[in-house]
Amino acid sequence: MEPVHSGKVRDVYADGDDLVLVASDRVSVYDVVLPTPIPDKGRVLTQLSLWWFERLADIMPNHVVSASDVPAEWAGRAIRCRRLEMMPVEFVARGYLAGSALAEYRKHKSLSGNPLPGGLVEASRLPEPVFTPTTKAAEGHDEPITYDDVVGLIGAETAERLRDATLRIYSRGAELAAERGIVIADTKVEFGRAPDGTLVLADEVLTPDSSRFWPADQWRPGRPQNSLDKQFLRDWSSTIAEWDRTPPGPEVPEDIVEATRARYVECYERITGRRWR
Numbered sequence: 001m002e003p004v005h006s007g008k009v010r011d012v013y014a015d016g017d018d019l020v021l022v023a024s025d026r027v028s029v030y031d032v033v034l035p036t037p038i039p040d041k042g043r044v045l046t047q048l049s050l051w052w053f054e055r056l057a058d059i060m061p062n063h064v065v066s067a068s069d070v071p072a073e074w075a076g077r078a079i080r081c082r083r084l085e086m087m088p089v090e091f092v093a094r095g096y097l098a099g100s101a102l103a104e105y106r107k108h109k110s111l112s113g114n115p116l117p118g119g120l121v122e123a124s125r126l127p128e129p130v131f132t133p134t135t136k137a138a139e140g141h142d143e144p145i146t147y148d149d150v151v152g153l154i155g156a157e158t159a160e161r162l163r164d165a166t167l168r169i170y171s172r173g174a175e176l177a178a179e180r181g182i183v184i185a186d187t188k189v190e191f192g193r194a195p196d197g198t199l200v201l202a203d204e205v206l207t208p209d210s211s212r213f214w215p216a217d218q219w220r221p222g223r224p225q226n227s228l229d230k231q232f233l234r235d236w237s238s239t240i241a242e243w244d245r246t247p248p249g250p251e252v253p254e255d256i257v258e259a260t261r262a263r264y265v266e267c268y269e270r271i272t273g274r275r276w277r
């Protein structure tokens with residue numbers, strides 16, 4: 001198979017008309033990939049994405065061709081999918097105020113041009129989920145864009161359908177996760193177009209790498225929230241005085257690796273209700 005792309009965490013190969021998306025066990029903290037892998041992370045995230053794709057199929061068809069027809073060495077952590085023409089937009093929906101959205105709210109009392117009430121604080125729940133698209137930068141950071149920018153990029157009809165699909169995917173995901181003790185604060189999805197013109201949900205969906213997962217019982221607006229998956233790594237890394245959050249990242253000790261692995265497994269087990277084998 002021909003390698004076509006290697007991201008921080010995943011590798012992408014072309015195989016005829018298909019792509020094979022392979023999730024590695026790499027993990028990043030503050031956008032820096034650490035030298036130590038987290039065993040099972042790639043499989044957990046792949047299996048979680050597959051679980052969601054099935055449960056979102058009434059909202060949007062997805063790119064999955066097969067989860068089993070992949071080379072044996074990647075079994076469980078690779079998905080064979082249809083190669084699509086990707087929309088040049090990251091479709092983000094937010095239900096809580098965090099990250100770049102918090103900064104925008106503090107400056108303008110709005111999100112992607114949508115006015116918001118005053119009095120919200122870090123990690124507040126928003127009155128309703130908000131669509132906050134960004135560019136899809138090949139390199140560097142994605143920049144926030146407005147809904148009108150999205151219309152300019154992909155046309156009014158497609159923009160409206162994909163904004164609605166993004167908000168429905170987020171709302172369904174957040175509701176289901178909430179019943180199981182997880183706050184999904186926000187999420188990013190990607191869509192592409194098939195040769196016949198159909199719009200298709202692609203990439204990964206509602207995983208902790210594409211979303212903010214918070215333990216619901218620890219949610220306290222007014223301060224930064226603990227990340228369900230990465231908090232151990234972040235807390236530990238902040239004890240490494242020599243590390244200035246630029247590459248290379250520090251080696252991770254075994255107990256922190258194990259605690260982090262357990263958190264990814266916990267995300268999977270809580271959301272799907274299945275045991276991780």
Ligand code: ATP
Binds near residue numbers: 005011012086203
């Ligand atoms: P980062 O590590 O910051 O996420 P990245 O986004 O470049 O970097 P990946 O997310 O690992 O890295 O790469 C997956 C790539 O595959 C993305 O560019 C995504 O848009 C693309 N992609 C996902 N599904 C499809 C598909 N069905 N057809 C074509 N491209 C796809």
Ligand code: MG
Binds near residue numbers: 007
């Ligand atoms: Mg990506």
